[in-house]
Amino acid sequence: MFQASRGRRWAVVLLVPFLLGALLWASSWSAPADPPAPRHARAPRTPRPAASPDKPLRLAQASAPAQAAPAPSSPAPSVSRALPAPSPRALKLYQLGKRLGVHEPRLEDPCVAPSGATCSRTALAPFFESLDALSSREAASPTVISAFGNSLIAGDRIVDVIREELGATFGDGGRGVLAMDRLAPYGPRVRAGFARGGWEPRTLGEVKLAELPFGISGIYHRSTTTKASSRFALDREPRGTLWWLDVPRAGRLSVHADGQELARAEPQGSGQAQALPFDIPEGARHLEVVADGRGATVLGVVLQHQRPGIVLDTLGVPSADANLFLRAREDIFRTQLAERSPRLLLFILGGNEAKRLEWGRSKLAEVEEGLRTFVRRSRAAAPGSACLVVGPIDAVRGGNGPKKLAQRPYLDEVISIERQIALSEGCAFFDIFSAMGGSGSLARFVDAGLVHEDLVHPRGHGLDILGQLITDALLRSWVDAADPRRQAALAPPLQASEETR
CATH class of the missing domain: 2.60.120.1360 (Jelly Rolls)
Structure with missing residues (x-):
C-alpha cells in the first residue's frame, strides 16, 4: 500500500510532466506522430516512438534507483528499451486515474538467476526477450500471451486494452x-x-x-x-x-x-x-x-x-477460479497450450476465490493448492514461457450507514497467497488492488459510475483503467529489467512466514 505522503509525491510527479508535456507536445515533437490505429485494427503497425522525458509516461512514470548499485556483471540487452509515447486513450485514462486515486503500477519481477550483487535473468525474461526481438524487427513469428481469468477476462475489455496497447508498440499478430x-x-x-x-x-x-x-x-x-x-x-x-x-x-x-x-x-x-x-x-x-x-x-x-506481433488469447471463463480451471482435461490442456507456445502466461484470478472463502465454500488451503497446481500445470505445458500472476481487484459489498460499501473479507489473504505462490514458483506478481488505490478504490469507481449494479464488475472506462495498469506495469518492468542492478529491489526475498503460510 502507498502511504499518504508517497501518494502526494506521486500526484506531483504525475502532474508536472503532464503539464509540461501538454505545452511542449506540439512544439518540441521532432516528428509528427502517426494517427492512432482504430480499435481492433489488424494491419501491422509501426512501433510508437519512445516518450520524451518531459512528457507523461502513461500511468507508469519513470523513477530512478534510490542509490547507486555495483556495476552489472552481465551484459544489458542489446535493444534499447524505452517506454513508448502514450496513446490518446492512455492519456485520457491517465487523467481519469488521477481523479480516482490510482497509484503507480509496478510489479514484482523476481530474479531467477542471481549473479553476485546483480541479476542476470528475471522471471519475465522470456517475454521481455520476445519484446526485444519484436522491437528490433528480428522476430520471425508472433509473440503469444495466454491470459487465463474469470468473468473480468471473459468480457475481453481488460485484455483488449493490453492487446491493443502492446500491439500498437510491437505489432499486431x-x-x-x-x-x-x-x-x-x-x-x-x-x-x-x-x-x-x-x-x-x-x-x-x-x-x-x-x-x-x-x-x-x-x-x-x-x-x-x-x-x-x-x-x-x-x-x-x-x-x-x-x-x-x-x-x-x-x-x-x-x-x-x-x-x-x-x-x-x-x-x-x-x-x-x-x-x-x-x-x-x-x-x-x-x-x-x-x-x-x-x-x-x-x-x-x-x-x-x-507475421511478428502480439497475439493475446482470451481464456476467461465466467465464475472461474484456479480450481475450476483444473477441470480441463490435462492431456488436452497440455497439448493445446504447447501448440500455442506462449511467451507469457498471464493469470488474472482471485475475485471468485475471495467470495467463496467468504461464503464458506472454500478454505485458504484449497485456494493455495488450486492456484499453485494450476500455475505448475501451465508452466509444464509451456516451459519456455514467462508467467505473471495478477491479484484480485478491490471488492465490496453493500451495507448501511457510513460503511455503505465495505471491503469484502479474505481479499488481503488471497492477495498474500497469490504473491507468495507467484514469487516462490518463479513468476512475477502484480498487486492491482494497490495500484487501483487499495481499500476504498472500488467505491470511488462506483461513485464515478464505472461499476455495474452488482458492485462486482467494473464497466466501460473502469475496465480500461485496469487493462492500462497491467499494460503499464509490464512496460515499466520491461524497461527496468534492462538494468540488472535494479532487480534486487523489485522483488525482495520472501520472509519465512510467507513461505510457510
Missing part, C-alpha cells in the same frame, strides 16, 4: 483463439464468431460439471441442430486450426472459406480432442464452420498471422 459464439446474447464479438442454428455453450465455471472435457479455453460449443454454423470475418490470415472433440455418434464438421470447403473432420468416436489445420485462400473474406449433424463439438478456432 492477429486474434488467436476464438469461440464459436458468445456465451450470452450480449457482449463483444471480437473473440467469437456469428453462430446460426443451434449451438449449446458449456463452461468449466458451471456448478454442474459438463459431460464432455474442456481444453485451455474452458468452453466448448455443441451443435443441437443439423447445419448449425458459425461465421468469422477474415483478415488475410494464411492458416487456421479447428479444435474439436471426436464425440461418438456426432455429426461431422467442415470448414469453408467463401463457400469453398477447406477441410473436413470425420468423427470416429474416440473421445479424443483433435486439431484440424487448414490453409486459407488468399483474399478470402469469410470463414465458416459447419456441423452436418447434432452433437458436433468445437473447442475453439485459431486464426492468426505468421
Whole structure:
C-alpha cells in the first residue's frame, strides 16, 4: 500500500510532466506522430516512438534507483528499451486515474538467476526477450500471451486494452483463439464468431460439471441442430486450426472459406480432442464452420498471422477460479497450450476465490493448492514461457450507514497467497488492488459510475483503467529489467512466514 505522503509525491510527479508535456507536445515533437490505429485494427503497425522525458509516461512514470548499485556483471540487452509515447486513450485514462486515486503500477519481477550483487535473468525474461526481438524487427513469428481469468477476462475489455496497447508498440499478430459464439446474447464479438442454428455453450465455471472435457479455453460449443454454423470475418490470415472433440455418434464438421470447403473432420468416436489445420485462400473474406449433424463439438478456432506481433488469447471463463480451471482435461490442456507456445502466461484470478472463502465454500488451503497446481500445470505445458500472476481487484459489498460499501473479507489473504505462490514458483506478481488505490478504490469507481449494479464488475472506462495498469506495469518492468542492478529491489526475498503460510 502507498502511504499518504508517497501518494502526494506521486500526484506531483504525475502532474508536472503532464503539464509540461501538454505545452511542449506540439512544439518540441521532432516528428509528427502517426494517427492512432482504430480499435481492433489488424494491419501491422509501426512501433510508437519512445516518450520524451518531459512528457507523461502513461500511468507508469519513470523513477530512478534510490542509490547507486555495483556495476552489472552481465551484459544489458542489446535493444534499447524505452517506454513508448502514450496513446490518446492512455492519456485520457491517465487523467481519469488521477481523479480516482490510482497509484503507480509496478510489479514484482523476481530474479531467477542471481549473479553476485546483480541479476542476470528475471522471471519475465522470456517475454521481455520476445519484446526485444519484436522491437528490433528480428522476430520471425508472433509473440503469444495466454491470459487465463474469470468473468473480468471473459468480457475481453481488460485484455483488449493490453492487446491493443502492446500491439500498437510491437505489432499486431492477429486474434488467436476464438469461440464459436458468445456465451450470452450480449457482449463483444471480437473473440467469437456469428453462430446460426443451434449451438449449446458449456463452461468449466458451471456448478454442474459438463459431460464432455474442456481444453485451455474452458468452453466448448455443441451443435443441437443439423447445419448449425458459425461465421468469422477474415483478415488475410494464411492458416487456421479447428479444435474439436471426436464425440461418438456426432455429426461431422467442415470448414469453408467463401463457400469453398477447406477441410473436413470425420468423427470416429474416440473421445479424443483433435486439431484440424487448414490453409486459407488468399483474399478470402469469410470463414465458416459447419456441423452436418447434432452433437458436433468445437473447442475453439485459431486464426492468426505468421507475421511478428502480439497475439493475446482470451481464456476467461465466467465464475472461474484456479480450481475450476483444473477441470480441463490435462492431456488436452497440455497439448493445446504447447501448440500455442506462449511467451507469457498471464493469470488474472482471485475475485471468485475471495467470495467463496467468504461464503464458506472454500478454505485458504484449497485456494493455495488450486492456484499453485494450476500455475505448475501451465508452466509444464509451456516451459519456455514467462508467467505473471495478477491479484484480485478491490471488492465490496453493500451495507448501511457510513460503511455503505465495505471491503469484502479474505481479499488481503488471497492477495498474500497469490504473491507468495507467484514469487516462490518463479513468476512475477502484480498487486492491482494497490495500484487501483487499495481499500476504498472500488467505491470511488462506483461513485464515478464505472461499476455495474452488482458492485462486482467494473464497466466501460473502469475496465480500461485496469487493462492500462497491467499494460503499464509490464512496460515499466520491461524497461527496468534492462538494468540488472535494479532487480534486487523489485522483488525482495520472501520472509519465512510467507513461505510457510
